[in-house]
Amino acid sequence: MKVEYINPFISATFEILKMTANFNPIKGKLTLKNEPVPSYGVSVLIGVVGEVKGQIIYSLSEKTAMGISSKMMMGMPIEEFDEMAKSAISELANMITGNASTQLSMQGLEVDISPPTLVTGTNVHITTNTMQTIVVPVETEEGIFEINIALE
Amino acid sequence: MSYKDIVLKAIINSSEKMLKVRPTYNEIGDEKSPIRVEDFTIIMGIAGKVSGQLIFGFKEEVVKKIAEIMIEQNVESLDELAVSAVAEFTNVLSGNSTIDIVESGINKKIGMSPPSIVQGKNMRISTKVLPIEKIVLDFGSTIGEVVLHIALKEKE
Numbered sequence A: 001m002k003v004e005y006i007n008p009f010i011s012a013t014f015e016i017l018k019m020t021a022n023f024n025p026i027k028g029k030l031t032l033k034n035e036p037v038p039s040y041g042v043s044v045l046i047g048v049v050g051e052v053k054g055q056i057i058y059s060l061s062e063k064t065a066m067g068i069s070s071k072m073m074m075g076m077p078i079e080e081f082d083e084m085a086k087s088a089i090s091e092l093a094n095m096i097t098g099n100a101s102t103q104l105s106m107q108g109l110e111v112d113i114s115p116p117t118l119v120t121g122t123n124v125h126i127t128t129n130t131m132q133t134i135v136v137p138v139e140t141e142e143g144i145f146e147i148n149i150a151l152e
Numbered sequence B: 001m002s003y004k005d006i007v008l009k010a011i012i013n014s015s016e017k018m019l020k021v022r023p024t025y026n027e028i029g030d031e032k033s034p035i036r037v038e039d040f041t042i043i044m045g046i047a048g049k050v051s052g053q054l055i056f057g058f059k060e061e062v063v064k065k066i067a068e069i070m071i072e073q074n075v076e077s078l079d080e081l082a083v084s085a086v087a088e089f090t091n092v093l094s095g096n097s098t099i100d101i102v103e104s105g106i107n108k109k110i111g112m113s114p115p116s117i118v119q120g121k122n123m124r125i126s127t128k129v130l131p132i133e134k135i136v137l138d139f140g141s142t143i144g145e146v147v148l149h150i151a152l153k154e155k156e
Helices: A003-021 A062-072 A083-106 B003-019 B060-071 B080-106
Strands: A031-033 A042-050 A054-060 A111-113 A117-128 A133-140 A143-151 B024-031 B040-048 B050-058 B110-112 B116-127 B132-138 B145-154
Touching: A003 A062, A003 A083, A003 A133, A003 A143, A042 A062, A042 A083, A042 B040, A042 B110, A042 B116, A054 A062, A054 A083, A054 A117, A062 A083, A062 A143, A083 A111, A083 A117, A083 B116, A111 B040, B003 B060, B003 B080, B003 B132, B003 B145, B040 B080, B050 B060, B050 B080, B050 B116, B060 B080, B080 B110, B080 B116
Parallel strands: none
Antiparallel strands: A031 A133, A042 A054, A042 A111, A042 A117, A054 A143, A117 B116, A133 A143, B024 B132, B040 B050, B040 B110, B040 B116, B050 B145, B132 B145
16 A cells, blocks of 8 residues: 555545544554454445545544534533434545645546444454454544555 | 346245255245344445445354355355355345346446355344335255345435
């Protein structure tokens, strides 16, 4: 996987988290994984198609997801991770991936993205067929927001 | 024909070719997010003029049976080979579905992302794409059932 595929997702995440939740996140250490991606509880999957193909999987805990969605909705209290909160997190992932795909297009790589799917459950693992995933942990004011990039 | 009908027809025809069994099907109807899914689920993302998801749910025994037919050998456990065989199965079904959607007159490119295999317990999936149509495909007693969710919409 090329590094030029990675940076747009990192910069888009920072930009969109700042814009929607007024966060100033910190980037953690990047790692390369060759195994299924575990979920922290909530995962949002977005398919990437075109000259670069694969998946972006955003993973976060339910507590972090509730905290972020509350911030996105002007501090509205979120008592449970309901469909409205899920919708906010899906939209966040959609905005980040959309922003990154625009950046990739500007580099000359035509890509399109699928609508987000949000998965919750116990002990959830996600396998992609590229099998190589770059993991970018992003530390926000509400906890870790992990970006898993599996593109080829 | 609706996108659901086009996809269902493509899936029935291509799965019959691969598994040598023509499935019968039962349309359960529209479901609302979050939908319950099987412990072994494969999500195919569709992007372009028509976008959304095709979601395939399997019981573990069904994954093994389909993998056995695909790779023509005994499958004891859900190892990497078995999982990739079933991922390939859904890849072909979804690929043929997107071809048939394009040929139905959309006349615009549609792309499909590679399969994401999602495994876990008590899983729920939410998508904003509506409607989400649930169909159960029955491949008979030797293979079993595959639960299909079709969520596709035309881009505004």
